[in-house]
Amino acid sequence: MSSVDTAKAPKVAKNASKKRKAVAPKMASRQNLDVDDHKVTVGQSFSDSAKMTMRDVNVFYGDKQAIYDVNIDIAKNEVMAMIGPSGCGKSTFLRTLNRMNDTVEGCRVEGDILMDGENLYAPKLDVVELRARVGMVFQKPNPFPKSIYDNVAYGPKIHGLADTRVDLDEIVENSLRKASLWEEVKERLHQPGTGLSGGQQQRLCIARAIAVSPEVILMDEPCSALDPIATAKIEELIEELSQNFTIAIVTHSMQQAARVSHRTAYFHLGKLIEVNPTEQVFTMPEHPLTEAYITGRFG
Amino acid sequence: MAKMSFENHIMKQFDDELEEIRTRLMEMGGKVEQQVQNAVRAVSDADSQLAEEVIVEEQLVDEMEVDIDEACILIIARRQPAASDLRLVMMVTKAINDLERIGDEAKKIANHAILLAEEGGLSKGYPEIRHIGASVSKMLANALDAFARFDADAAMRTIEEDKQIDLDYKTALRELVTYMMEDPRSISRVINVLWVVRSLERIGDHTKNLCEQIIYVVKGKDIRRR
Numbered sequence: 066m067s068s069v070d071t072a073k074a075p076k077v078a079k080n081a082s083k084k085r086k087a088v089a090p091k092m093a094s095r096q097n098l099d100v101d102d103h104k105v106t107v108g109q110s111f112s113d114s115a116k117m118t119m120r121d122v123n124v125f126y127g128d129k130q131a132i133y134d135v136n137i138d139i140a141k142n143e144v145m146a147m148i149g150p151s152g153c154g155k156s157t158f159l160r161t162l163n164r165m166n167d168t169v170e171g172c173r174v175e176g177d178i179l180m181d182g183e184n185l186y187a188p189k190l191d192v193v194e195l196r197a198r199v200g201m202v203f204q205k206p207n208p209f210p211k212s213i214y215d216n217v218a219y220g221p222k223i224h225g226l227a228d229t230r231v232d233l234d235e236i237v238e239n240s241l242r243k244a245s246l247w248e249e250v251k252e253r254l255h256q257p258g259t260g261l262s263g264g265q266q267q268r269l270c271i272a273r274a275i276a277v278s279p280e281v282i283l284m285d286e287p288c289s290a291l292d293p294i295a296t297a298k299i300e301e302l303i304e305e306l307s308q309n310f311t312i313a314i315v316t317h318s319m320q321q322a323a324r325v326s327h328r329t330a331y332f333h334l335g336k337l338i339e340v341n342p343t344e345q346v347f348t349m350p351e352h353p354l355t356e357a358y359i360t361g362r363f364g
Numbered sequence: 365m366a367k368m369s370f371e372n373h374i375m376k377q378f379d380d381e382l383e384e385i386r387t388r389l390m391e392m393g394g395k396v397e398q399q400v401q402n403a404v405r406a407v408s409d410a411d412s413q414l415a416e417e418v419i420v421e422e423q424l425v426d427e428m429e430v431d432i433d434e435a436c437i438l439i440i441a442r443r444q445p446a447a448s449d450l451r452l453v454m455m456v457t458k459a460i461n462d463l464e465r466i467g468d469e470a471k472k473i474a475n476h477a478i479l480l481a482e483e484g485g486l487s488k489g490y491p492e493i494r495h496i497g498a499s500v501s502k503m504l505a506n507a508l509d510a511f512a513r514f515d516a517d518a519a520m521r522t523i524e525e526d527k528q529i530d531l532d533y534k535t536a537l538r539e540l541v542t543y544m545m546e547d548p549r550s551i552s553r554v555i556n557v558l559w560v561v562r563s564l565e566r567i568g569d570h571t572k573n574l575c576e577q578i579i580y581v582v583k584g585k586d587i588r589r590r
Binding site: 085319320323347348349350355356359360361362363 | 372373374375378390393394443444445446447448449450451508509512584585
């Protein structure tokens with residue numbers, strides 16, 4: 066630094082301004098990034114208008130613990146994104162929300178998982194009805210080997226949501242419209258759903274999920290098998306759907322989480338590290354682990 | 365909040381690119397700092413040749429700004445930086461803008477240095493330029509040091525220096541007006557001095573912006589929101 070005496074004229078030689086080298090700041094210490102010490106989720110995990118509530122949730126696959134002490138609320142009409150490296154427990158977490166883990170051998174769920182205050186793991190609860198209230202969209206589009214119409218009509222039929230053919234037609238049309246697919250398929254409703262493009266198939270699956278009027282939609286990497294244009298359409302759709310539904314989405318694309326979600330939850334090795342408004346997570350995350358992950362610094 | 369680090373990305377090239385814009389910002393800062401010092405010296409020493417040099421080299425500063433700006437845009441397009449990386453890139457794009465403006469002010473000072481040298485005779489008003497010029501140079505140096513070390517506290521202290529500069533500027537204005545009233549023949553010269561002081565005050569403001577950006581990078585807080 067040039068030391069300039071304020072009392073007299075700056076006696077600095079023409080090229081004397083000292084070369085300033087950018088000093089390499091210290092790397093976040095190992096301790097900061099040690100997940101074993103992690104006890105409490107940082108940020109804003111809770112909500113006053115919670116649709117789903119999880120308290121002290123632990124999930125085990127046999128002896129192996131997949132999720133540790135998760136406490137979180139998902140607010141009504143919120144899009145909550147779950148991000149984290151592979152094996153961090155985000156998909157397991159998502160699946161506990163509609164008891165998809167029930168079918169997994171040796172899977173045990175502890176703690177309270179409530180929807181509108183009702184325990185989803187109560188022995189008397191009808192799981193089939195639960196899955197209608199909490200719909201799910203998977204990574205790979207998986208339409209039934211039936212017509213487009215039947216794919217959407219199947220759920221309302223088995224749940225007895227339509228009394229007449231006219232009612233059913235209306236549900237099918239509305240669902241396809243909400244899934245932004247109607248215009249593309251209205252002329253060929255009775256052709257097989259498997260004949261659609263990947264992006265259309267995924268929107269068909271979304272239409273199928275919303276046909277039974279769910280309250281919550283779970284999405285497990287819904288765009289990872291789609292091209293960027295189909296992805297953009299789904300993302301646009303997620304935004305629209307959030308006006309009527311509560312959405313929880315697991316994604317490997319951080320940009321996608323940044324684009325579509327209201328809050329973002331960061332999981333690491335089965336622990337919920339941070340939950341914060343998405344705009345904060347991607348500009349100034351609170352936890353060094355979140356920072357390391359979203360800036361692409363893991364290892 | 366983790367310590368500031370722009371290393372250890374899984375993609376090593378990303379580290380290099382961020383390091384590159386940091387280094388180039390420091391270079392540009394050093395160049396601008398030198399321009400300001402030389403401009404002030406050109407005035408106080410009535411050194412037209414040095415002033416000419418400052419005017420010519422302003423071009424260099426402009427080119428540096430364009431180059432760094434392009435590098436930042438490329439990083440955004442290619443890497444989609446997030447969190448501290450994003451803050452750094454945004455900070456650099458803003459900082460080079462302020463540095464370029466400081467370069468412009470130095471050039472203006474150099475222009476007035478030539479006019480003053482032509483009028484001849486060391487005269488009243490120069491102590492103001494020396495005094496404020498020294499304070500402003502010091503503030504700019506402190507700001508650049510704070511950036512090199514990502515030192516938010518130092519940046520905060522440097523912001524405070526601007527208050528004294530603003531006060532000194534007001535005092536200088538009053539004195540210069542007095543000179544003009546006392547001796548109307550000095551008006552044209554004093555107006556030149558006045559413009560120089562005005563430019564120095566503006567440099568203080570831009571330096572303050574630099575400091576605010578350093579704090580934003582380190583803390584993630586925009587202190588303009590206070």
